[in-house]
Amino acid sequence: MWVLGRPDAAAVLKDKKARASLTRYFDVMQDDKPAKFMIAKRLSADFRIHDSSAKLWKLHTQLTKEFCSLQQQIDSRRNRLEELETPEKSYLDLKIEISKRILESCHFCTRRCEVNRLGGELGYCKCGTKITVSTMFPHTGEEPELVPSGTIFTLGCTLQCRHCQNWSISQWHEKGETFSPKQLAEAVKHLRSSGCRNVNLVGGDPTPWLHMWLETFRHVNVNVPVVWNSNSYYSKETAKLLAGFTDVYLLDFKYGSNRCARKISDAPNYWEACTRNHVTGMKYGELLIRILVLPEHLDCCTKPILSWIVQNLGKQIRTNIMFQYRPEWRAREIQELRRRLTKHEREQAIKLAKETGLTNFIT
Numbered sequence: 001m002w003v004l005g006r007p008d009a010a011a012v013l014k015d016k017k018a019r020a021s022l023t024r025y026f027d028v029m030q031d032d033k034p035a036k037f038m039i040a041k042r043l044s045a046d047f048r049i050h051d052s053s054a055k056l057w058k059l060h061t062q063l064t065k066e067f068c069s070l071q072q073q074i075d076s077r078r079n080r081l082e083e084l085e086t087p088e089k090s091y092l093d094l095k096i097e098i099s100k101r102i103l104e105s106c107h108f109c110t111r112r113c114e115v116n117r118l119g120g121e122l123g124y125c126k127c128g129t130k131i132t133v134s135t136m137f138p139h140t141g142e143e144p145e146l147v148p149s150g151t152i153f154t155l156g157c158t159l160q161c162r163h164c165q166n167w168s169i170s171q172w173h174e175k176g177e178t179f180s181p182k183q184l185a186e187a188v189k190h191l192r193s194s195g196c197r198n199v200n201l202v203g204g205d206p207t208p209w210l211h212m213w214l215e216t217f218r219h220v221n222v223n224v225p226v227v228w229n230s231n232s233y234y235s236k237e238t239a240k241l242l243a244g245f246t247d248v249y250l251l252d253f254k255y256g257s258n259r260c261a262r263k264i265s266d267a268p269n270y271w272e273a274c275t276r277n278h279v280t281g282m283k284y285g286e287l288l289i290r291i292l293v294l295p296e297h298l299d300c301c302t303k304p305i306l307s308w309i310v311q312n313l314g315k316q317i318r319t320n321i322m323f324q325y326r327p328e329w330r331a332r333e334i335q336e337l338r339r340r341l342t343k344h345e346r347e348q349a350i351k352l353a354k355e356t357g358l359t360n361f362i363t
Contacts, residue, residue, distance in 0.1 A: 006140055009147040017360040018145050021318040022286045024075070025145070025248050028225040029197045034081045035225055036285070037092060037217040039071055040244050044087035045094040056098050060240065063091045067244040068284075092218060095241050099211035103129065108207050108238050109158035110273040127156040127208035132176035134169045134204075136187055138196050143288060143320055143362070146227065146250075149200040150191030152184070157204040158233050161254075161265040163294075163337050167329035170204040181212060185219035192224040198248070202229035210238055214245065228281075232274040233267055239280045249281030250288045256304035260297060264334060275308060282313055289319045293349045296336035302349055306356045319361040321349055 012018050019026055027033040043066060047059055073079035102108060103117040113123030122128060132155040139151035157170035168174050179187070188199050201213055207230060217226070225247040232251045234242075242249075253274060255261040261270030281287050289309065293302055302321075309317060323346050331337040346363075353361050 006144065006147050008144040009140075012144040015145075017316070018318060021316055021360055022145060022248065022288065025198075025225050025286050027075075028223065028247055031223055033075055035223055036067075036071070036247050037220070037226060037245050038081060038223060039074060040067060040092040040095070041090045041218070042081060042084040042086060043067055043070060043091040045089045045091050047089060047094055047097070049097070053098070053101050056094060056101075057240075060091075060094055060098060063094065064240070064243055064284075067091055071244075091244060092214065095245065096211065096214045096218065098237075099214055099241055102237060103211060106208075107235050108210055109205075110233050110235055110267075110269060111158060112235065125156045125158050125205075125208040126172055129211075130178045131184065131209045131212040132156070132178050133184075134174050134176050136191070138191065138194060139200065142200065143250075145288075145318075146198060146200065148196050149198055149227065150188065150194075150196030150224070151200040151202060151229075152187065152191075154201075154203045154206060154209050156208050157231070158207055159205070159231055159265045159267050161329075162334055163264070163325065163328055163331035165324075165326070165328045166204065171329075181215040182219050184212070184216040188216065188220050188224065189222050192222050196224075198225040198227045200227040200229050200250070205231050205233070207231075207234045207238060210241060214241070217245070230277075232277045233270060234273070234277060236276070239277055243280070243284035246281075246285050248288055249278075249285050250290065251278055251281060252290050252292070253278065253305050253309070254292065254301075256297075256301035256308075260301055264294075264337070275312070278309075278313060282317075287313065287317055289313075289317060290322055291319065292322045292325055293341060293345065294325055294337065295339055295341055295345065298345060298348055298352065303352050303356075306352055306358060310356045310358055315357045315359045317358075317360060319353075319358060321353055321361050321363050323349070323363060 028035050105114045115121035115123040134153040136152040138148035142149045155176045227248045228246040229250040261267040
């Protein structure tokens with residue numbers, strides 16, 4: 001039934017540009033290849049619970065290389081996932097252990113609050129230890145290649161965007177419902193069995209809940225692509241843990257300057273974190289980039305973002321230039337954000353994309 005409402009979701013299966021940019025995602029979606037988390041569960045990790053964090057990170061670096069090699073073997077049919085034994089401890093288990101330790105001095109995001117969440121302290125995102133969910137459902141409003149997307153909205157965020165359209169979720173204005181990893185795993189399996197092409201981890205932002213997402217997929221036994229739907233403001237450590245877990249990095253590219261990022265989203269050093277994470281995402285998975293065009297921010301944000309993408313990721317990278325901006329939450333605190341985009345601004349954004357040479361963008 002969802003195809004009737006989104007015919008482009010069916011047509012995208014034959015879209016050469018989309019398939020070229022997201023080749024492996026389409027294969028996993030259609031069960032031709034295993035999701036990364038499934039491979040991670042078959043890669044043995046020899047560690048002890050009392051090993052130092054430095055030792056665990058060293059092992060993780062080694063196993064990330066081994067994971068990439070193993071994935072290549074499986075993708076090229078030189079090895080079969082079904083023929084690999086399930087180890088006592090896996091690469092995914094190692095990620096879970098490291099993520100739990102990060103909670104003791106939290107630095108999942110670039111902000112690096114370093115609060116002890118295990119001890120009950122709350123940082124900027126106000127996230128504790130038990131994942132809190134707003135809603136979960138087959139989303140038909142995402143990019144056509146994702147629809148229907150098994151979207152799980154969690155509370156809390158690492159930013160405070162003045163114009164946030166999900167502000168009741170990101171800023172804890174909702175109560176939400178707590179879930180255990182096993183309960184979430186059942187929800188993931190249900191979404192997949194109901195026809196969802198992927199499981200879409202979003203919020204708010206999924207970053208503060210990384211430890212719970214890794215634990216959740218320990219219990220997932222169905223093949224489903226993992227979409228990491230993030231504001232891109234996560235730390236180097238989080239990026240390392242996402243490698244070998246995330247299939248599609250659905251990343252916002254919000255600002256072309258740190259001045260705008262700080263002014264609108266209270267996000268110091270956003271440009272450095274965002275560009276780094278896009279590069280890392282392309283190295284370890286596949287990218288789908290979102291650019292929300294803001295009023296009066298074409299020269300300072302849209303233009304440098306598009307230029308950087310083409311120069312550093314390539315002109316063929318799948319990019320969604322979004323014109324959905326509307327004043328929400330505290331947007332009226334900032335003069336230029338009090339209105340929607342004009343027709344001229346929308347046309348200029350498309351013109352900029354073409355001028356930079358981007359060949360695989362949608363609006």
